[in-house]
Amino acid sequence: MAKDILRKPTGFMDIYNFKPGDDKGNTHYCPGCGHGILHKLIAEALEDFGVADRTIMISPVGCSVFVYYYFATGNVQVAHGRAPAVATGIKRTNPDSIVISYQGDGDLAAIGGNNILQAANRGENITVFFVNNAIYGMTGGQMAPTTLIGQKTMTSPYGRSVQNEGYPIKMAELLSTLETTTYIERTSVHNPKNIAKTRKAVRKAIKCQIDGKGFSLVETLAMCPSGWKMTPVNSTKWIEEKMMAYFPLGVTKDVIEEREAYFPKKLELSNLEIKEKLGLTKERLFVKRDMSDVHDKYRNPHIKIAGFGGQGVLLLGRVLAEAGMRHGWNVSWIPSYGPEMRGGTANCQVHIDERPIGAPVVDRPSILVALNKPSLDKFEPTVKPGGIIFYNTSMIDRKPARDDVEIVGIPFSDIADELGSLRFANMVVVGAIIEKTNLLGYDVTIDALNEAIKNKKFVPANIKAIDRGIAEMKKL
Amino acid sequence: MAKELIKGNEAIVKGALLAGSRCYFGYPITPASEIAHGAATFYPLLGRTFLQAESEIAAIQMCYGAGGTGARALTASSGPGISLKCEGISYAAGSQVPIVIADIMRGGPGLGNIAPAQSDYNQVVKGGGHGNYKLIVLAPNCAQEMCDLTMLAFDLADKYRTPVFVLTDGFIGQMMEPVEFPEPVELDHRKKKDWAVMGDAETKGNLINSIYLNEEELEEHNQMLQDKYAEIEKAEVRFEDYLLDDAEIAVTGFGIVSRVLKSAVDVCREKGIKAGLLRPITLFPFPNDRFAELGDSMKHILVAELNNGQMLVDVKMAVGCRKARVHFYNRMGGVVPSVDEMVEKITEIAKG
Known part of the structure; x- marks a missing residue:
């Protein structure tokens, strides 16, 4: 076996082809840096578990931005701090892949703080390797969220102070408080004993994912001689004496045994099943009708329906539009929206037209339904000459003043109340409209109602309301 | 297929699913929320992924992750949310990750209001994030096009390896009109996307990446993108x-x-x-x-x-x-x- 000792693990590239320049054999890391050790431990684990082929490594922003130079896996380089979100997207759409997010302290604990917190809290079945070296290495030694109190950096030249920057953030402990996380451990790579412990933790974290046990994270304290302006040897001492005093090593969360394995079910659907589930195979009553069969004053109506919120104006309009569609006409429906919403009225606007519909807005309705007084006051003047106003005499104590339009006054609310609920007023209006205008057939209107009403148990009562509206209209 | 009276925003969701979209990642915002509601309803029914992200920033990055594996990813938002997504959009443009993004525009600047507006034109059409990039931008004006152009958006996103916007206003999103939905598209992503990182032996040499340290290399990459945009200008103009x-x-x-x-x-x-x-x-x-x-x-x-x-x-x-x-x-x-x-x-x- 001796010959095997001298090769790189298969999870690691032999030659760093993605690395620009002539030197394809050495990493870009500084002498004495901790990243390389952790890289090697991960690569060995990927080989030993036989998962390198299905692993996708995520390269963050920071010193480990070039993780993709080194790992013989699928590689994705991402924005600063976003690796856990990207990992989520990958894992959710490719549950068979092994997704590893490799991040530094600025990336994970500062700019990406919410991303790691939320991914951990969702229990994403991913593995995060978090390198804590208490500094921003790549950008030139600035303060990190993990920088120790008193530690001097380019952006804390007088030393980090509690008053100005608060205490260093303990991510392993913080994330361990989340109910959903499975395995979290803090390790270090400053000496062989701790490298061995890190090796174990790396394996455990990856295995956790392979076994479908959910979110795992290893926080590793690592040397940054360049950033710390120390020799590599002094860097290892600094970890032992300073970092470990504040960031204690050890397991902060381990519920691997208790956690039930979860592998999302795959669902392959036929085209027919897809259409069924999208509701596209639904049968609708279709009765072709010629607009010329409608009295010319009611043809191609522009309808505005207005009232208080809760009077069902949107549903009223929807039923008319649904029914119009079932006659083969073009229709549009828009709820009151934008500035229209102000002023105490809710309204919707419906076009039913044999020609293509341009503007869906109804500025000058040919049919106005006014269910309350503010609506009548507001929209009466806008009705087209020769148009028609349906108004709710239960709630409007004046007759419309226009003498160039048809006026239909019906106590819609009182009738609805008689039928058992004020909420049926809108369908009483529908009955009155279809009886008065002969625009929409009864059967298509009922079919339209059936589709528009979500809770089907209310359909019979609404049909009764439509029938009553027809009867009331006939009486006039 | 029979016509369905449907809101423009919901037509986007059904169009996306018929186009084989595998996942929706989004964050609620008026007047685009019906897209999230529809996606939350229908993606799981079809065994696909719906996830409400912790932020707009995360939503676009989840799409970046999914899109980089070749999965057709959808997200949607409105002005303030698009501003946040610009980070991820720039990365996706640079890394050539196909994503479809719907922007149901509202009034700005700042929080503005939720009424229909078109004030994101510059942000979306000129590329709101950093770097020399452009996006294909489709502008539907009816519910039918909300479906059709969303489906086209996925095809163009894959064809040109680029994020594609469906850009419209709150009006078109909220309006109901009859839509005739086409047949579902049958896709075999694995055969078509040899660039993607899919978590398997065949694609493990692939890299999704927007960093090029060497100046000449980055210039070359930029030039390649500009050439692609020129090609799009030649072939994809619609009016x-x-x-x-x-x-x-x-x-x-x-x-x-x-x-x-x-x-x-x-x-x-x-x-x-x-x-x-x-x-x-x-x-x-x-x-x-x-x-x-x-x-x-x-x-x-x-x-x-x-x-x-x-x-x-x-x-x-x-x-x-x-x-x-x-x-x-x-x-x-x-x-x-x-x-x-x-x-x-x-x-x-x-x-x-």
Whole structure:
């Protein structure tokens, strides 16, 4: 076996082809840096578990931005701090892949703080390797969220102070408080004993994912001689004496045994099943009708329906539009929206037209339904000459003043109340409209109602309301 | 297939699923929330992924992750959310990750309001994030197009390896119209996307990446992107002409404005004014050549927008020093002009 000792693990590239320049054999890391050790431990684990082929490594922003130079896996380089979100997207759409997010302290604990917190809290079945070296290495030694109190950096030249920057953030402990996380451990790579412990933790974290046990994270304290302006040897001492005093090593969360394995079910659907589930195979009553069969004053109506919120104006309009569609006409429906919403009225606007519909807005309705007084006051003047106003005499104590339009006054609310609920007023209006205008057939209107009403148990009562509206209209 | 009366926003969801979209990642915002609601309902029913992200920033990054594996990913938002997504969009443009993003525009700047507007034009069409990138931008003006152009968006995103926007306003999103949904698209992603990182032996040498340390390499990468955009400009321009053949005044606008303009053109024609409509369906690539032609053949071109004149700049660029005079009419803050208002404006221009 001796010959095997001298090769790189298969999870690691032999030659760093993605690395620009002539030197394809050495990493870009500084002498004495901790990243390389952790890289090697991960690569060995990927080989030993036989998962390198299905692993996708995520390269963050920071010193480990070039993780993709080194790992013989699928590689994705991402924005600063976003690796856990990207990992989520990958894992959710490719549950068979092994997704590893490799991040530094600025990336994970500062700019990406919410991303790691939320991914951990969702229990994403991913593995995060978090390198804590208490500094921003790549950008030139600035303060990190993990920088120790008193530690001097380019952006804390007088030393980090509690008053100005608060205490260093303990991510392993913080994330361990989340109910959903499975395995979290803090390790270090400053000496062989701790490298061995890190090796174990790396394996455990990856295995956790392979076994479908959910979110795992290893926080590793690592040397940054360049950033710390120390020799590599002094860097290892600094970890032992300073970092470990504040960031204690050890397991902060381990519920691997208790956690039930979860592998999302795959669902392959036929085209027919897809259409069924999208509701596209639904049968609708279709009765072709010629607009010329409608009295010319009611043809191609522009309808505005207005009232208080809760009077069902949107549903009223929807039923008319649904029914119009079932006659083969073009229709549009828009709820009151934008500035229209102000002023105490809710309204919707419906076009039913044999020609293509341009503007869906109804500025000058040919049919106005006014269910309350503010609506009548507001929209009466806008009705087209020769148009028609349906108004709710239960709630409007004046007759419309226009003498160039048809006026239909019906106590819609009182009738609805008689039928058992004020909420049926809108369908009483529908009955009155279809009886008065002969625009929409009864059967298509009922079919339209059936589709528009979500809770089907209310359909019979609404049909009764439509029938009553027809009867009331006939009486006039 | 029978027609369904459906909101534009919901038509986007069904269109996306029929186009084989595997996942939706989004964050709620009015007036785009129906897209999230619809996606939350239908993606799981079809065994696909819906996830409400912790932020707009995360949502686009989840799409970046999924899109990088070749999965057709959808997200949607409105102005303030698009601003946050710009980080991820720039990365996706640089790394050439296909993503479809719907922007149901509302009033800005800042929180603005939730009324329909078109004030994200510059942000979306010119590329709101950092770097030299452009996005394909499709501008539906009815519920049917909300479905059709979403499906087209996925095809174009894959074809050109680029994020594609479906850009419209709150009006088109909230409006219900009949939609005839096409057959589901059958896709075999694995055969088609040899660049993707799919978590298997065949694709493990692949890399999704936007960093190029070497200046010459990054310049080359940028040039490749520009070449791609030039190719898109050649092949993917889409627009709608309406009554332009004998027209003297061309009016132009996209989204809800184009609907108002079409009605206004009809009214003007009844009044004897020779007006016609050019509606850009793609905002990038912009129908420059068609506008140049109109610059020669029209007396006037009227640009109408729900913003401070963002598309106007593109129209002026395309028309250049040609004969037609370019006019502008706008409303902002969520106000949509009425047909009468536009007729009045066109009449005023016609009188000279």
